[in-house]
Amino acid sequence: MKARLIHLFAFIALTLIAAIGFINLTDYSTRPGASGIAPERLDLADLSDVSWDLERTAGDTPVLLFFYHPKCPCTAATVRVLERLLPRTKSPPAITAFAYCPQDESDEWIQSRTTETLSHLDNTRIVIDRGGELSARFGAMVSGHILLYGSDRRLSFSGGITPYRGHEGDSPGSIDLLHRINSPHHDCRTWAVFGCSIDAGREPEQ
Amino acid sequence: MIDSTLPIKNTNKLFKERYERECLRVNGFMKWLMVAQWVVGIVFAVFYSPLTWIGNHYDIHVHIWAAVLIGGSLSSFAVLWLHWYPKSSYSRHVVAAVQMLWSAMFIHLTGGRFETHFHVFASLAILSIYRDWTILVTATLVVAVDHFIRGVFYPLSAFGILTESPYRWIEHALWVLFEVSFLAPGCKRLRNEIRELCERQTEIEQAKRTVDVKVEERTHDLVEVNRMLAQKTSEAETLALVAKYTGNAVAITDENANVEWVNEGFTRITEFALDEIKGSRLTQVQLGDKTCRQTLGKLEQAIKQKQGFNTEIIAHRKNNEPYWTAIELRPIVGADESVDRFITIQSDITSRVRAEQENRKLQQEIVDASRQAGMAEVATGVLHNVGNILNSVNVSASMIKKRFTHSALQNLEKAADLISQHQDSFGEFVQSDQGKKLPGYLITVSKALRNEQQSIDQEFHDLSKNVDHIKEIIAVQQTMAKSTGLHQELRAGDILSDVMTANKESLSNHYIHVTQDLEDPDLVFVSDKHRILQIMINLVRNAKDALLEAVVDRPEISLRSWRESDLVCFEVADNGIGIAPDKIDRIFQHGFTTKRHGHGFGLHSSANAATEVGGRLVVSSAGVGKGARFVLRIPIEPSKPTIGTPDKSNCHGVQETDFVTTGDTV
Incomplete structure (x- = not known):
C-alpha cells in the first residue's frame, strides 16, 4: 500500500513537472519579441555610415533586410525557412543580413551556423551591425526580423517568418513574404518576430 | 477422458506467457530508449540552442x-512505470503516450525541423513491436489531444497561424491514424502469428507429451527388457562359467543326438574337440569294444523316445582308452513343446568305480577278518x-585222586590179608588179641570208607555240575550270536552258592576268607543263570587274583546280594591290589588287563554278558592297594529296560566305572 502511494506521488510529480514544463515551453515558444518602426521607404533610411551601397547592389530587385543575432539559436529556424522560400520566388531578392556584433568584439564574433548558412544563400551579403545601430534604425529589435522593400523601395513586409520561436516550417508570415516577393504589394504587413533580442540596451519592455 | 478445451487453455496460457516475456523484453528496450531519448534530447538542446542571447549577454x-x-520527467515516468508494473498492459499505453510526448519534445528541441x-512515425513503428495495436490508438489520441489543446490554447504553436481551422488537429491526427491503420493490422497479424505459433507449439508439445x-x-519396456537381458546374460555368463570350468563333460546335441556343442570338460575327458565330432552321433563317438551294448541300447532307446536317461557305462576316449563315465541325458523341450535337443552331462567316474571295487574287496576282507x-x-x-570250570574240575579230580590214593581201602586190604593169613585158623585168630581187635579195626575202616x-x-x-556247566557254557557260546539266553527263575542265594562252589577249593587253598551277606536269600529273579554265573565266577576269580597279587595279611572277599527297587544286585569286593584311577576307565575294554598273565577278556565278556541280560556292571576302587568293588545289577524281570543311570550311592570318593549297553563301546 505504501509502495503504491509512493508510486502514485512519483507519477503525479513527474506528470506535473512535464505538464508545467510543456506549458512554459509552449508559452516561451509562442511569445513574440518586440518590434520597432521600420522606415517606410528604403531611401529614407539613414545609411550614410554604411560602407555598402545598397541601391547600386540591389538594382530593380526587391531588397530583403535580415536582422539577426549570430548566436541566437532561434534564428536558425528563420534561416531554414528563408532557405526554403528563396527557391519558390520568381526572382530572388537582394538579401542583406545585418549581423549584430557588440562594439567590443571583433568581426569573428559573428561566425556562427546562422552566419554560415546565410553566407551560402544566393544574392546575399552579410553586413556587420556594430552595436546594433543599423537594427535600431530599422526598428528590428529581435533576431530574425525581416524587412522587405519592393522594387519601388517601399516597405512591403516587416516581421518574422517562423510560426513561433525557433520553430521552422510554413507560417502565415513566411507565406506572406513569399507572396510579396513574387507579386509586389503596395501595402505593408507586419508579423510577430520570435527570437533573441539583438541588443539588450534597446529591447523594449515585454 | 481427455479435456477438449485443454489445448485451448494451454495455448492461451502459452500465448500469455510468451507475450508477457516478449513485452518484458520490449520493456527493457523501451527503458533504454527512454534514457537514450533523454540524453539525445539534452544533446539536441545543447547543439541547437545552448544559449539564449540578449545583445552580447x-x-x-x-x-x-x-x-x-x-525530458527527464517523461523518461523517468516511463522507466519507473515499466519497472514497477512490468507485466501490466497499461505499461504499454504509458510508453506509447510518453513516446509521443517525446516526439513533441524533440520537435521543440530541434527547432521544429x-x-x-x-x-x-518512427515512434509509432517502434511501438508496434509490442504487437499491440491498442497502444497505437493511445499514441494517436495523445497526438490528437496535444494538437487539440495546442489548437485551442496555442494555435500558432501547433499550426503556425492564429486562426486555423478548428479541425486542423484532426488532419494531423489522421496522418498519424493513417500510419496506425497500417501498423495496427500488422500488429494484429504478428500477434496472431505468435498465437498460431503458440498453437503449433501447444500441438507440438501435446504431441511431444504423447x-x-x-x-x-x-523406455520402461526397454529398461525391463534390458534388465531381463542383463539378468539372462548374467545367468548365461554364469552358466558359461559353469560349462567352461566344470570338470564334467557337457554336450548339446540335436534331437537325434548329433553333437552341436561340447564344452572344454568334454574335450578334456574324451579328448575329442568340437570340430572333430560336430554333427557326429554322440553315442557312436564314445563307443568302444568294452562298452556295454545292452546299456548302450537302452541309451539309444531313450534318445529315440525323447526321454531322459541316467546310466554308468564304459566309454572310450579318442585314443581308445576305456573309462567309466556317468551319463545324464536330458531332453530339452523347444518352443513347440517338442524335444528338439538333448543335453548330456558326463563325468569320469573311473576313479570312483575303481575305489568302489577296492572298497568292496576291502569290505569283504573286513567281513572275513x-x-x-x-x-x-x-x-x-x-x-x-x-578254563575257569576246568580248574574246579581239576581240583575235584585231584581231590578224588587224593582220596583214592589215601583211601582206607588199603587198611581194609590189610585186614583182608590178615584174615586170609589166618583163614585156616580164623577162629583161633579171632580169639587172639590181634583177632579181637579186628572187628573194631574193620568198623573203623568201614567208617573211613563210608566217609x-x-x-x-x-x-x-x-x-558233574562243573562238567554240566562246561557243557552249558559251550552251548551258550555256540548260540551267543543268535541266542536270547535262557531265562529262568533264579534265587540270589543259589547264585552265590554256585559261585562259591565253583571257586571253593581255589579260595580255600589260598586261605582267602569269603563272607556272604544276603539281604534276602529267597529273592527270586528271572534271568540267564549261566551268564550271571559266568560273570560272578569271573569276578570272584579276579578278586582272588587281586588278593594273591596284593599279598595282604587277611585276604578277604565279600559277596553281597540285595535288592534295589526292581533290580537285584550282586557285589564282589576284595581288599586286594585295587585299580589305579588312570586305568579304571579302561577296565572293561577288550584286551585291557592289570594282571600279569591276563588276556583282557574276562571283564570285557562279563560286561557284555551283563548288558545282554539287561543289567549293568560297575566297578569302583579307591586306588592301588585299596581293593576293588564290582556290582552287578540285574533286572528282576527280564522285560525291564536296560539300566541307564549308574548308581553311585555307595561310591563315596571312589571312582566308579560304569559299563552300559553301548554296542561299540566295548
Whole structure:
C-alpha cells in the first residue's frame, strides 16, 4: 500500500513537472519579441555610415533586410525557412543580413551556423551591425526580423517568418513574404518576430 | 477422458506467457530508449540552442532546462512505470503516450525541423513491436489531444497561424491514424502469428507429451527388457562359467543326438574337440569294444523316445582308452513343446568305480577278518569260561585222586590179608588179641570208607555240575550270536552258592576268607543263570587274583546280594591290589588287563554278558592297594529296560566305572 502511494506521488510529480514544463515551453515558444518602426521607404533610411551601397547592389530587385543575432539559436529556424522560400520566388531578392556584433568584439564574433548558412544563400551579403545601430534604425529589435522593400523601395513586409520561436516550417508570415516577393504589394504587413533580442540596451519592455 | 478445451487453455496460457516475456523484453528496450531519448534530447538542446542571447549577454537556453526537466520527467515516468508494473498492459499505453510526448519534445528541441517530425512515425513503428495495436490508438489520441489543446490554447504553436481551422488537429491526427491503420493490422497479424505459433507449439508439445508417454512406456519396456537381458546374460555368463570350468563333460546335441556343442570338460575327458565330432552321433563317438551294448541300447532307446536317461557305462576316449563315465541325458523341450535337443552331462567316474571295487574287496576282507575275530573271541570266551570250570574240575579230580590214593581201602586190604593169613585158623585168630581187635579195626575202616565214599560222592557231584556247566557254557557260546539266553527263575542265594562252589577249593587253598551277606536269600529273579554265573565266577576269580597279587595279611572277599527297587544286585569286593584311577576307565575294554598273565577278556565278556541280560556292571576302587568293588545289577524281570543311570550311592570318593549297553563301546 505504501509502495503504491509512493508510486502514485512519483507519477503525479513527474506528470506535473512535464505538464508545467510543456506549458512554459509552449508559452516561451509562442511569445513574440518586440518590434520597432521600420522606415517606410528604403531611401529614407539613414545609411550614410554604411560602407555598402545598397541601391547600386540591389538594382530593380526587391531588397530583403535580415536582422539577426549570430548566436541566437532561434534564428536558425528563420534561416531554414528563408532557405526554403528563396527557391519558390520568381526572382530572388537582394538579401542583406545585418549581423549584430557588440562594439567590443571583433568581426569573428559573428561566425556562427546562422552566419554560415546565410553566407551560402544566393544574392546575399552579410553586413556587420556594430552595436546594433543599423537594427535600431530599422526598428528590428529581435533576431530574425525581416524587412522587405519592393522594387519601388517601399516597405512591403516587416516581421518574422517562423510560426513561433525557433520553430521552422510554413507560417502565415513566411507565406506572406513569399507572396510579396513574387507579386509586389503596395501595402505593408507586419508579423510577430520570435527570437533573441539583438541588443539588450534597446529591447523594449515585454 | 481427455479435456477438449485443454489445448485451448494451454495455448492461451502459452500465448500469455510468451507475450508477457516478449513485452518484458520490449520493456527493457523501451527503458533504454527512454534514457537514450533523454540524453539525445539534452544533446539536441545543447547543439541547437545552448544559449539564449540578449545583445552580447547570454543565458542558458530554455530548451536546455526543458530537455533536462521535461525530458527527464517523461523518461523517468516511463522507466519507473515499466519497472514497477512490468507485466501490466497499461505499461504499454504509458510508453506509447510518453513516446509521443517525446516526439513533441524533440520537435521543440530541434527547432521544429521537418526531419524531427518523423520521430512521430518512427515512434509509432517502434511501438508496434509490442504487437499491440491498442497502444497505437493511445499514441494517436495523445497526438490528437496535444494538437487539440495546442489548437485551442496555442494555435500558432501547433499550426503556425492564429486562426486555423478548428479541425486542423484532426488532419494531423489522421496522418498519424493513417500510419496506425497500417501498423495496427500488422500488429494484429504478428500477434496472431505468435498465437498460431503458440498453437503449433501447444500441438507440438501435446504431441511431444504423447510421444514422451509412449517413449517412456517404450523406455520402461526397454529398461525391463534390458534388465531381463542383463539378468539372462548374467545367468548365461554364469552358466558359461559353469560349462567352461566344470570338470564334467557337457554336450548339446540335436534331437537325434548329433553333437552341436561340447564344452572344454568334454574335450578334456574324451579328448575329442568340437570340430572333430560336430554333427557326429554322440553315442557312436564314445563307443568302444568294452562298452556295454545292452546299456548302450537302452541309451539309444531313450534318445529315440525323447526321454531322459541316467546310466554308468564304459566309454572310450579318442585314443581308445576305456573309462567309466556317468551319463545324464536330458531332453530339452523347444518352443513347440517338442524335444528338439538333448543335453548330456558326463563325468569320469573311473576313479570312483575303481575305489568302489577296492572298497568292496576291502569290505569283504573286513567281513572275513571280523568273522575270524568273532570266532576267536568266541573261542577265547569258551576257553576262558571253560578254563575257569576246568580248574574246579581239576581240583575235584585231584581231590578224588587224593582220596583214592589215601583211601582206607588199603587198611581194609590189610585186614583182608590178615584174615586170609589166618583163614585156616580164623577162629583161633579171632580169639587172639590181634583177632579181637579186628572187628573194631574193620568198623573203623568201614567208617573211613563210608566217609571216603561220601567225600568222593560229593566231589563227583561237584565234578558233574562243573562238567554240566562246561557243557552249558559251550552251548551258550555256540548260540551267543543268535541266542536270547535262557531265562529262568533264579534265587540270589543259589547264585552265590554256585559261585562259591565253583571257586571253593581255589579260595580255600589260598586261605582267602569269603563272607556272604544276603539281604534276602529267597529273592527270586528271572534271568540267564549261566551268564550271571559266568560273570560272578569271573569276578570272584579276579578278586582272588587281586588278593594273591596284593599279598595282604587277611585276604578277604565279600559277596553281597540285595535288592534295589526292581533290580537285584550282586557285589564282589576284595581288599586286594585295587585299580589305579588312570586305568579304571579302561577296565572293561577288550584286551585291557592289570594282571600279569591276563588276556583282557574276562571283564570285557562279563560286561557284555551283563548288558545282554539287561543289567549293568560297575566297578569302583579307591586306588592301588585299596581293593576293588564290582556290582552287578540285574533286572528282576527280564522285560525291564536296560539300566541307564549308574548308581553311585555307595561310591563315596571312589571312582566308579560304569559299563552300559553301548554296542561299540566295548
